[in-house]
Amino acid sequence: GNSVTQMEGPVTLSEEAFLTINCTYTATGYPSLFWYVQYPGEGLQLLLKATKADDKGSNKGFEATYRKETTSFHLEKGSVQVSDSAVYFCALSNTGNQFYFGTGTSLTVIP
Amino acid sequence: DAGVIQSPRHEVTEMGQEVTLRCKPISGHNSLFWYRQTMMRGLELLIYFNNNVPIDDSGMPEDRFSAKMPNASFSTLKIQPSEPRDSAVYFCASSFGGNQGNSPLHFGNGTRLTVT
Numbered sequence: 001g002n003s004v005t006q007m008e009g010p011v012t013l014s015e016e017a018f019l020t021i022n023c024t025y026t027a028t029g030y031p032s033l034f035w036y037v038q039y040p041g042e043g044l045q046l047l048l049k050a051t052k053a054d055d056k057g058s059n060k061g062f063e064a065t066y067r068k069e070t071t072s073f074h075l076e077k078g079s080v081q082v083s084d085s086a087v088y089f090c091a092l093s094n095t096g097n098q099f100y101f102g103t104g105t106s107l108t109v110i111p
Numbered sequence: 112d113a114g115v116i117q118s119p120r121h122e123v124t125e126m127g128q129e130v131t132l133r134c135k136p137i138s139g140h141n142s143l144f145w146y147r148q149t150m151m152r153g154l155e156l157l158i159y160f161n162n163n164v165p166i167d168d169s170g171m172p173e174d175r176f177s178a179k180m181p182n183a184s185f186s187t188l189k190i191q192p193s194e195p196r197d198s199a200v201y202f203c204a205s206s207f208g209g210n211q212g213n214s215p216l217h218f219g220n221g222t223r224l225t226v227t
Contacts, residue, residue: 032213043115043202043218044154051213089154091216097142097161097208099216103153 002027006090006102013080013109021075021105023064023090031092033057033066033073038087038104047075047088080109113137115219117203123225129191132222135184136205144216145178145188146202154202160186161208193226200224 007022025033032051036044048057053068062077073090090102116135124130136143144159158168163180171178175194180186190197200223204216 034215036216036218041220043204043220044216045218046215049213049215093213093215097206097214098159098167099144099156101154 002031002092002094002098002100004090004092004100004102006088006105008103008105009087010106010108013107015082015109015111016079017109019075019077019080019084019107021088021090021107023073023075023102025071025073025090025092025100027071027092027094029094031094033064034091034093035062035064035073035075036089036091036101038089040086044089080107082109082111085109115203115205115217117201117219117222119222120220121223121225123227124193125227126194127192128226129189130193130197130224130226132188132201132203132224134186134188134203134219136186136203137217138184140205140207140217141183142206142208143180143186144204144206145186146204146218147199148202148221149199157188157201190224193224195226198224198226 003026034049035047037047038044048059050057050066056065087104118133145157147155157170158178160180178188200221202221204218207214
């Protein structure tokens with residue numbers, strides 16, 4: 001079947017620290033992978049995506065590489081800011097347009 | 112692009128009352144999804160439509176919940192009668208869904224429902 005597992009939170013970092021949020025997946029076939037971000041009081045927003053193996057998605061300083069050999073799509077940012085404080089969701093989409101979300105990882109960045 | 116529009120943003124109602132949540136997907140999108148988010152259970156898929164037809168409603172909690180999509184630009188989620196355990200944030204999302212599964216979901220800002 002299809003599923004996404006992401007690291008438990010909450011994660012607390014100091015401003016300018018390096019961020020990694022781990023995400024691994026189980027899927028049949030060749031899924032597309034996504035990271036979404038949710039700010040307080042808002043809906044989920046697409047942060048980045050990758051549609052095939054070895055693709056790197058990037059946006060706003062965040063990056064994630066689609067690793068088929070390790071079934072992973074870890075989110076990274078070299079220097080986090082207070083404004084990055086949010087909940088981050090890893091997700092996959094497979095044929096038939098079904099989406100599968102991880103449980104979310106809460107990130108708090110302190111000045 | 113106005114994005115996915117949900118109304119109302121907040122709804123407070125008493126137990127036993129009927130609640131109707133509304134969603135306008137992005138124009139041109141052919142798939143629409145209803146999700147519920149709570150602290151305890153996280154993000155749950157309730158139902159999704161493809162070309163206005165319900166494809167998977169296995170996430171709908173019980174018969175008190177129903178969803179319709181009468182046309183490509185409008186969907187409703189109805190709860191009748193409502194109960195306190197239905198209190199949650201309900202999200203609508205849409206996508207241009209093909210069989211490749213590589214089109215992202217676009218979420219609305221949600222309806223926060225409180226049932227007292």
